[in-house]
Amino acid sequence: MAAKKILVGVVMGSTSDWEVMSQAAKVLKDFGVPYEARALSAHRTPEALAQWLRTMEKRGARAFIAAAGGAAHLAGVVAAQSQLPVLGVPMPSKYLAGLDSLLSMVQMPKGIPVATFAIGEAGAANAALFVVAMLALSDAPLAKRLATFRASQARAVIAAKLPD
Numbered sequence: 001m002a003a004k005k006i007l008v009g010v011v012m013g014s015t016s017d018w019e020v021m022s023q024a025a026k027v028l029k030d031f032g033v034p035y036e037a038r039a040l041s042a043h044r045t046p047e048a049l050a051q052w053l054r055t056m057e058k059r060g061a062r063a064f065i066a067a068a069g070g071a072a073h074l075a076g077v078v079a080a081q082s083q084l085p086v087l088g089v090p091m092p093s094k095y096l097a098g099l100d101s102l103l104s105m106v107q108m109p110k111g112i113p114v115a116t117f118a119i120g121e122a123g124a125a126n127a128a129l130f131v132v133a134m135l136a137l138s139d140a141p142l143a144k145r146l147a148t149f150r151a152s153q154a155r156a157v158i159a160a161k162l163p164d
C-alpha cells in the first residue's frame with residue numbers, strides 16, 4: 001500500500017523538543033495540513049535523517065519545519081539536502097535559554113537559506129502558520145481557513161478586557 005501523502009515534514013533534534021514543537025503540529029492539524037513529525041538528529045542520526053528527507057520528498061512534501069537546540073545545525077543540514085523551503089525553529093536550551101540555538105540557526109552562510117523563526121512556542125506556531133500561508137497560495141479552501149483564523153484571532157484581541 002502506498003504511504004499516505006504528506007505536505008509538511010516536521011523534524012526536531014530530540015524528543016525533548018516535542019513539548020515546544022507540538023505547537024507547530026497542532027497548527028498543522030487544526031488547518032488540516034497533512035504532516036509527519038519525527039525526532040531525528042543531524043549529528044546523532046545523520047543517515048536516518050537523510051533517508052527520511054528523501055522519503056518525505058517522494059511523498060509530496062512542500063516544506064520542512066526543522067527545530068533544534070544548542071549547536072542547532074539541523075535546519076541547515078536539512079536545507080543542504082533538500083531544495084524545499086526550510087523553516088527553522090530555535091529551541092530553548094538549558095544553559096543559554098535558546099540564544100545559542102537562535103544564533104546558530106539564523107546565521108546560515110550565503111547560498112543555502114533557512115527561514116528562522118522566534119525561539120520556542122511562538123516560533124513553532126508561527127513556522128506552521130507560515131507554511132499554511134505558503135500552501136494557501138495555491139489552495140483556495142486553505143486560504144479561506146487562514147482568513148477565518150485571523151479574523152477570529154482579531155475578534156478575540158478586540159473583545160479582551162483589561163483588569164480594572
Ligand code: RP5
Nearest residue numbers: 013014016067068069070091
Ligand atoms: C539538540 O540538543 C536537540 O534539538 C535538543 O534541543 C537539544 C538537547 O537534546 P537532548 O539532550 O534533550 O536529547 O540536538
